[in-house]
Amino acid sequence: MNAQELALIAEGKAWTFAALRAEARRLAQQLAAFGVRAGDRVGMLLPNTPQAVFLIHAVHQLGAVLVPLNVRLTVAELKQQVRRVALRCLVHDATTALQAAALAPEAPLLDLSTADAPRPADLSDLPTSAYLHTLVFTSGTTGTPKAAMLTWGNxxxxxxxxxxxxxxxxxxxxxxxxxxxxxxxxxxxxxxxxxxxxxxxxxxxxxxxxxxxxxxxxxxxxxxxxxxxxxxxxxxxxxxxxxxxxxxxxxxxxxxxxxxxxxxxxxxxxxxxxxxxxxxxxxxxxxxxxxxxxxxxxxxxxxxxxxxxxxxxxxxxxxxxxxxxxxxxxxxxxxxxxxxxxxxxxxxxxxxxxxxxxxxxxxxxxxxxxxxxTDLILSGGENVYPAEVEAVLLRHPAVEAACVVGVEDAEWGQRVVALVQRAPHAQVEVGVLQAFCREHLAGYKCPRAIWFVDALPLTASGKVDRKAAQAWAAQRVVEQGA
Amino acid sequence: MNAQELALIAEGKAWTFAALRAEARRLAQQLAAFGVRAGDRVGMLLPNTPQAVFLIHAVHQLGAVLVPLNVRLTVAELKQQVRRVALRCLVHDATTALQAAALAPEAPLLDLSTADAPRPADLSDLPTSAYLHTLVFTSGTTGTPKAAMLTWGNxxxxxxxxxxxxxxxxxxxxxxxxxxxxxxxxxxxxxxxxxxxxxxxxxxxxxxxxxxxxxxxxxxxxxxxxxxxxxxxxxxxxxxxxxxxxxxxxxxxxxxxxxxxxxxxxxxxxxxxxxxxxxxxxxxxxxxxxxxxxxxxxxxxxxxxxxxxxxxxxxxxxxxxxxxxxxxxxxxxxxxxxxxxxxxxxxxxxxxxxxxxxxxxxxxxxxxxxxxxTDLILSGGENVYPAEVEAVLLRHPAVEAACVVGVEDAEWGQRVVALVQRAPHAQVEVGVLQAFCREHLAGYKCPRAIWFVDALPLTASGKVDRKAAQAWAAQRVVEQGA
Structure with a gap:
């Protein structure tokens, strides 16, 4: 690449590859001054800022291991992840300072808004393909966190x-x-x-x-x-x-x-x-x-x-x-x-x-x-693919969004239920949607219950949060004594 | 890649990547037994055979430097190239044995048709990007041969x-x-x-x-x-x-x-x-x-x-x-x-x-x-691009192929002349083509002479050989005393 070509446009500013490299180098030297060495894990608790991009490259320059953390997680969830990988350093900024403070007992904090002056460090830009580049926690938000080890070769x-x-x-x-x-x-x-x-x-x-x-x-x-x-x-x-x-x-x-x-x-x-x-x-x-x-x-x-x-x-x-x-x-x-x-x-x-x-x-x-x-619903020995049922619901003009999940059922193992977000101003009854499903789906695939919600729960990355939807539905079943 | 996927189809046979690798390894061990080490130059005087493909990979496995040689060159031309790069070994087969024999004083010969049994060797498949992989002679067939140094990174x-x-x-x-x-x-x-x-x-x-x-x-x-x-x-x-x-x-x-x-x-x-x-x-x-x-x-x-x-x-x-x-x-x-x-x-x-x-x-x-x-013709202070003149000639239905070159001229520096191969059964006179050129080109670009030839001279790679055409035209001018 040419050092003078554009590398980053953000916050109304622009950086060339030369500028990006210089910023990353500066940050790498800050990290080195903080004690980070090749192989150390560096947590990134940052929103989508230019500094986050610099950090990704800085960690690489040091031969350290990047651990990106989901800023939307609770402190308890973050704590579980941070403990799992034993961070040498957790990098945050003003927007994530509160969460970081709560994590201070787990990892030394580096605040980007007040970071120390950089010092010379041993930098390299030629990692081998086996170099462990990143630990990325999989998006599942419940259960034991799992950090996928991704190499530079990957x-x-x-x-x-x-x-x-x-x-x-x-x-x-x-x-x-x-x-x-x-x-x-x-x-x-x-x-x-x-x-x-x-x-x-x-x-x-x-x-x-x-x-x-x-x-x-x-x-x-x-x-x-x-x-x-x-x-x-x-x-x-x-x-x-x-x-x-x-x-x-x-x-x-x-x-x-x-x-x-x-x-x-x-x-x-x-x-x-x-x-x-x-x-x-x-x-x-x-x-x-x-x-x-x-x-x-x-x-x-x-x-x-x-x-x-x-x-x-x-x-x-x-x-x-x-x-x-x-x-x-x-x-x-x-x-x-x-x-x-x-x-x-x-x-x-x-x-x-x-x-x-x-x-x-x-x-x-x-x-x-x-x-x-993991989203598959097993009902009465039959496999129900939620996506198939959702596709039918979404064909109804009154349906804006839908999430189909399984809830425990003593008789069938799991029972199919649906959360539905109606289109603005749409008037539709549960019975109508159930009839619509019966028209287009085998009986065992039709939702036994349909609940209208204002909005489906979403994960940090904007996907429908099936686990949350399932928890909500399970709770609802309990409340209704159904 | 998957070792069981197809890598090579030739001569009615097929090799998987695993088979190709094994063949290359075997040949690398033969080369090693012959004394070839990392950094040594290995000449390849082979036609397009599976063995040539194996050799390309074998030389790579040894960390040696591949020197592909044009099998259509004369012994004198080859000698000049081989001397230039000092080969550790020249690999040939039965089809190139005669040329190779004439080169024997310049480089030890390895005949693929009678090569020794392989011996264990130190092989590597992870060259750095700076590793000098190939010396390729540029296609020019006259003047001092130049061997471009291409790295693995290239x-x-x-x-x-x-x-x-x-x-x-x-x-x-x-x-x-x-x-x-x-x-x-x-x-x-x-x-x-x-x-x-x-x-x-x-x-x-x-x-x-x-x-x-x-x-x-x-x-x-x-x-x-x-x-x-x-x-x-x-x-x-x-x-x-x-x-x-x-x-x-x-x-x-x-x-x-x-x-x-x-x-x-x-x-x-x-x-x-x-x-x-x-x-x-x-x-x-x-x-x-x-x-x-x-x-x-x-x-x-x-x-x-x-x-x-x-x-x-x-x-x-x-x-x-x-x-x-x-x-x-x-x-x-x-x-x-x-x-x-x-x-x-x-x-x-x-x-x-x-x-x-x-x-x-x-x-x-x-x-x-x-x-x-290097093909540009300088005539009377004007630049003439042969390709432009050839494009005009080729638009004439009687012209199958054309090559425009410059010949020395006392008055104009260079004079534009053309070699033309007529389409089968086409009847056309030089005057007609010259008139056709004058219709479509500025006067200084029009060929002063047009000669009909049975076929244009071609290089080994099938390109029109401009140097040969130019030499032919120059000779023609001398003969004609023009």
């Missing part, structure tokens, strides 16, 4: 394979409005540095701000999750995006079919992707042309990434049959930090990552993701 | 940037009918290994064989020079290629406009590229869509490669103005082996490679290559 291969699929063009700029503490956001920072293209960084997703920025900052690429795409279409009145936007990388959750149809009708160049933290982000991605040809498929696995649709014995099932998605290749994590048991459950001795997700390959070799296995 | 960056431009797809296969001793052929071998895709190797270019192979072996990519494309269109009756051929990478020489129009009319997905040995192959490449939008442009420089259109002081000229193309980036060679003078002429202290080629950028940032500077 990230480099991910960036290269992604670039081969999506192309890397002369005038590319990547609009980044995903949180940097999730792999989807972090991967954009690393890709942009490896490609030599600028990031247009947003502190958070705001549909109006993103639309204005697309026009002003001329991003050609943008990464979104489905909820964000929906809001963007709403705010833009279903008009096409500016012509220079060549690709909207849509991932993070199964995209409802009606939303995808709406995006295609608005000529939004959606690239659908299936990825996960444990594989350093993308595993398979369909280009906009492929999405138009087969809407809903996530396309072929990226080059160098292999996907097996496995039966219960780990054997590949025939084309068209649903099974668990197993992933292998240079993007797969080394394991979970300090958790040999979880690692052994996730990685087979042959190096396959068991994703827990379900899907199948079609005759053309395209991958279709059916459901996260 | 090749890896070239492969990555090419993949970003052209895409790397799940079912890609590259049909390789360019000689392996030129950078265009060598780069396909390295790219394929890095992408994990198979090569379909042809011993030589034969239009009928290539057409049959495209249908049978299902290659999706093929690299050609213009002469080959023309023969392919002839042999195929201007019908489209099989649908799975997604890209024809066309490089090596300025493509005549009529040929490009003909290829586009036949719906051949041509990607036009500008590249050179000193930059490890591609510098700029236009995708098939870009070629359709702006036929003749070689598109934007590849990502990480910078091109400056320089004036005589090395400053960038304005958009649209013609200047010398300077190239910079991680694909640029380290210099010429053992030739500090030539290196100093080619590389500026800032790392720019002076290509000697002329071109310009249009308003859309697309590069157009006008002419190799």
């Amino acid at each position: 990230h480099v291969w991910s960036a290269i394979a992604s670039g081969w699929r999506l192309g890397v063009q002369r005038d590319d700029r990547w609009l980044l409005c995903l949180p940097l503490y999730h792999v989807g956001g972090l991967a954009v920072v690393l890709r942009a540095a490896l490609y030599g293209i600028p990031i247009v960084l947003h502190a958070r997703f705001d549909a109006e701000a993103v639309l204005a920025s697309l026009a002003r900052d001329r991003a050609t690429l943008i990464s979104l999750v489905p909820t964000m795409l929906k809001r963007l279409l709403d705010a833009n009145g279903d008009r096409p995006l500016p012509e220079h936007v060549r690709l909207v990388l849509l991932g993070g959750a199964a995209t409802p079919a009606p939303l995808l149809e709406r995006a295609l009708a608005a000529r939004v160049p959606v690239a659908l992707t299936y990825g996960l933290t444990e594989a350093a982000s993308q595993v398979a991605t369909a280009t906009p042309e492929q999405v138009r040809a087969a809407p809903g498929s996530v396309g072929h696995p990226l080059r160098s990434v292999r996907v097996r649709v496995a039966d219960e014995h780990g054997e590949a099932v025939p084309t068209g049959a649903i099974g668990e998605l197993w992933v292998r290749g240079p993007v797969v994590m080394r394991g979970y930090w300090g958790d040999a048991e979880a690692t052994a459950r996730a990685l087979t001795p042959q190096g396959w990552l068991r994703t827990g997700d379900l899907g199948y390959f079609d005759e053309a070799g395209r991958l279709w993701v059916v459901q996260r296995r | 090749h890896v960056w070239s492969a990555i940037a090419s993949g970003w431009r052209l895409g790397v797809q799940r079912d890609d296969r590259w049909l390789l009918c360019l000689p392996l001793y030129h950078v265009g052929g060598l780069a396909v071998v390295l790219r394929a290994a890095l992408y994990g895709i198979p090569i379909v190797l042809h011993a030589r270019f034969d239009a009928e064989a290539v057409l049959a192979s495209l249908a049978r072996d299902r290659a999706t990519l093929i690299s050609l020079v213009p002469t080959m494309l023309k023969r392919l269109l002839d042999a195929n009756g201007d019908r489209p290629l099989p649908e799975h051929v997604r890209l024809v990478l066309l490089g090596g020489a300025a493509t005549p406009a009529p040929l490009l129009e003909r290829a586009l009319a036949a719906r051949v997905p041509v990607a036009l590229t500008y590249g050179l040995t000193e930059a490890a192959s591609q510098v700029a490449t236009a995708t098939p869509e870009q070629v359709r939008a702006a036929p003749g442009s070689v598109g934007h420089p590849l990502r990480s490669v910078r091109v400056r259109v320089a004036d005589e002081h090395g400053e960038a000229v304005p958009t649209g103005a013609i200047g010398e193309l300077w190239v910079r980036g991680p694909v640029v060679m380290r210099g010429y082996w053992g030739d500090a003078e030539a290196t100093a002429r080619a590389l500026t202290p800032q790392g720019w490679l002076r290509t000697g080629d002329l071109g310009y950028f249009d308003e859309a940032g697309r590069l157009w290559v006008v002419q190799r500077r």
